[in-house]
Amino acid sequence: MWFKNLQVFRLPSALQIDVEELNAQLAKQAFSQCSSSEMQSQGWASPRDNDQLVHSVGRQLFLLLSTEKKLLPSSVINQVTKARAIELEEQQGFAPGRKAMKDLKERVTEELLPRAFGVKRSTWVWIDPEHGWLMIDSSSPGKADEVIKLLLKCTSKLALESLRVNMSPQAAMTDWLAGNEAPKGFIIDQDTELRSHTEDKATVRYVRHTIDPDDVQRHIAAGKQCTKLALTWNDRISFVLTETLTIKRIKPLDILDEDTDKRTSNEDERFDADFALMSAELSGLMDDLVFALGGEMPAAIAA
Known part of the structure; x- marks a missing residue:
């Protein structure tokens, strides 16, 4: 089970979280299906279909927000x-x-x-207390806001902040494209988007297409900046970085094949093995990406 997108938030590093306490807090907002008079219902569900709303693997925590919405056009x-x-x-x-x-x-x-038909969707949440990450598997900031609001409604102990870096992703990606060179550990792939800041928002997109450095430099010289860039990290994970620091279209490469020998036929053990692998790899990716973007902005400046 791998996240496909990341909305990234910061927690204090080495945060101590009591799993049983958090489970009890989330239970106050546990998911239940829409009643006949409700248009929407939202709450925490068990990631492993048991009575636990927090699934832990080592010190990594996994949550699941379920939303049911009636289809009534x-x-x-x-x-x-x-x-x-x-x-x-x-x-x-x-x-x-x-x-x-x-x-x-x-x-x-x-x-x-x-009589309206109810449609359910799930939003996965990963908390890494050791490294101070909270990740939401969503490409939509709005859906991430839903998760954060409900989470803070359950517990006020999570001092959440947006991830802030010293170099804007847009400026960094534009520099990487202009020099035709990604930062150490990364490779520029074949998808990118450049957009002007003029009123017409003129946009150029490369989709599964070799990026011509001369062509890109002409667009940058004309005032366009990179708003999306496909990258590969250490030949292990491909993804698309956006100007808002959202990470989309995450795809593990050969690391799943490398892990095949460790897999088991037991579904629960396989789930935990996948989660452990994902959390370790994505933590490494985030560390290198933050470094490539000039490191984190000090809290006093960020405020």
Whole structure:
């Protein structure tokens, strides 16, 4: 089980987390399916389908946020509301007013909601207390915010901060492309995006295409900067770095083959082995990436 994306947050290094205490805190916001009158339900679920909301492997912690949302398109609500409004007009001899239409729409929604189909999605969270990382497997900052808000609602002991580095990812990626050289330990791959800061936001994208250094330098000279760049770290993990420090499209390379001999037919043991491998590799990747971006910004400056 590997994360496909990373929204990265910082925790104090060597943070001591009591797993049983955290499990009890998360239980206050445990997931339950939508009731017939609810449009959405959200809460913590067991990562391994047992009674534990925190799954630990060594000192690494794994959480799972589950969200269920009813599929009730506004077009359906509006269609039924319109039909009911026509019936009401025929009965009373005049069209319902604005307030009556609002009340009618609310009643239609309540009527249709129990029959709406619920769709579940899961968002995985990895906490590395030893190195001070909290990672969320999502490409969307909005979904990451949902995780953080619910987590802080359960416990106030996690002093979370956004990861701040001395060199902006956009400036760093632009420099790497301009010099056609990635920082030590990294290789530039074949996907990138350059965008201008002019009003038209002119954008050039390379998708699975060899990046021509001369062509790229012309775009940079014209004022475009790199907003996305595909990289490979130590021939072990490929990913896309964005201007917001979001890491997308994570793909382990030969390291899964290297780990084959250690695998087991036991599903729980295999899950733990994958999690241990992922956490070790991604921690190493983040350390090198932060170094390549000039190191972390001191807290006083970041504030």
